[in-house]
Amino acid sequence: MQLQLLWELQEIDLSIKGLQTKIEEAPWLSGVPDAREYLESLEKDYSEKENRLKSERKELKQMEFEEQSIFDTSKELKDNMYGGKVSNVKELEQMQRKLDLLAEDKKKLEEKMINLMESIEALEEELNELAEKISRTREDLAGKEKQLEEEITALNQEIAQLQSQREELAGKIDQKYLEKYLMLAEKYQGKALARVVNDICGGCRVFISSAHRGHLYNPSSMVYCENCGRLLVKLD
Ligand SMILES: [Zn+2]
Known part of the structure; x- marks a missing residue:
């Protein structure tokens, strides 16, 4: 009789041990760590692209200032050239050359600005897509975490039940x-x-x-x- 009860006790103990192993393994089987890692990589990517966007926007602003300054300098030159103050031909030629150089600078600058604007637009689009992906992944992770929590709660309840059975049983054994x-x-x-x-x-x-x-x-x-x-x- 005692041995039979002891056998039952062993069965309960082995079941408890099995459930404890399940609790230990549950996080890895739940997919939570993978989802978390994926989310972290997306967030890292997002913040890197966001920083790049910020610096490109800043760069564009500087180019706009530069463009304005070229415009102002050209206007001043033109006003001087055609204002009748300068009549020396050589001086006029020099001013014209300066004006041509400024026009060239402006053209180059505008090309750069177009490229930069395209890059900014592409980055903005990528960031939008990433933000969507991040929100989907967060939802997925939250779902998995909830499922895991429920699973562990259920396993713990099962263990608690077995433990009370065990106590009762152990009370009958010498x-x-x-x-x-x-x-x-x-x-x-x-x-x-x-x-x-x-x-x-x-x-x-x-x-x-x-x-x-x-x-x-x-x-x-x-x-x-x-x-x-x-x-x-x-x-x-
Ligand atoms: Zn043996």
Whole structure:
């Protein structure tokens, strides 16, 4: 009777152990770490592109100032040239050359500005797409986290139930059996007891000698497997 109860206790303990392993593995199986990592990479990408956008916008603003300054300088030159103040031909020629150079600078600058504007537009589009992806990934992650939490709560509830069953059961078992069980359980990864089926030890699959077998029918004796050392139990 005691051995039978001890066997039931072992079954409960193994179930609890199995559930605890499930709790440990649940985060990795849930996909939460992967989703989190993916989200982080998206957010990093987003902030890098955002910084690039900021600096390109700043650069564009500077170019606009530069463009304005070219415009102002050209206007001043033209006013001087055609205002009638300068009549020296050589000086006029020099001013014209300056004006031509400024026009060239302006053209080059405008090309750069167009390229920059295109780049800014592309970045803005990429950022919009990334923002959508980030929000979708956040939703996905939140869903996975919720699922994981529910799973772990359910597993913990199951464990709590088993633990109360275990307490009740342990109360019916003699201390010396319990102590022996705990000692052996530690040694055999929780499998302190082995069932005897067809005269074979369920722990190590070795045949039990007939001399040894006789003791199994005495309910008060503790019989150990000669091969593996587990406590043998013969269930009806
Ligand atoms: Zn054995």
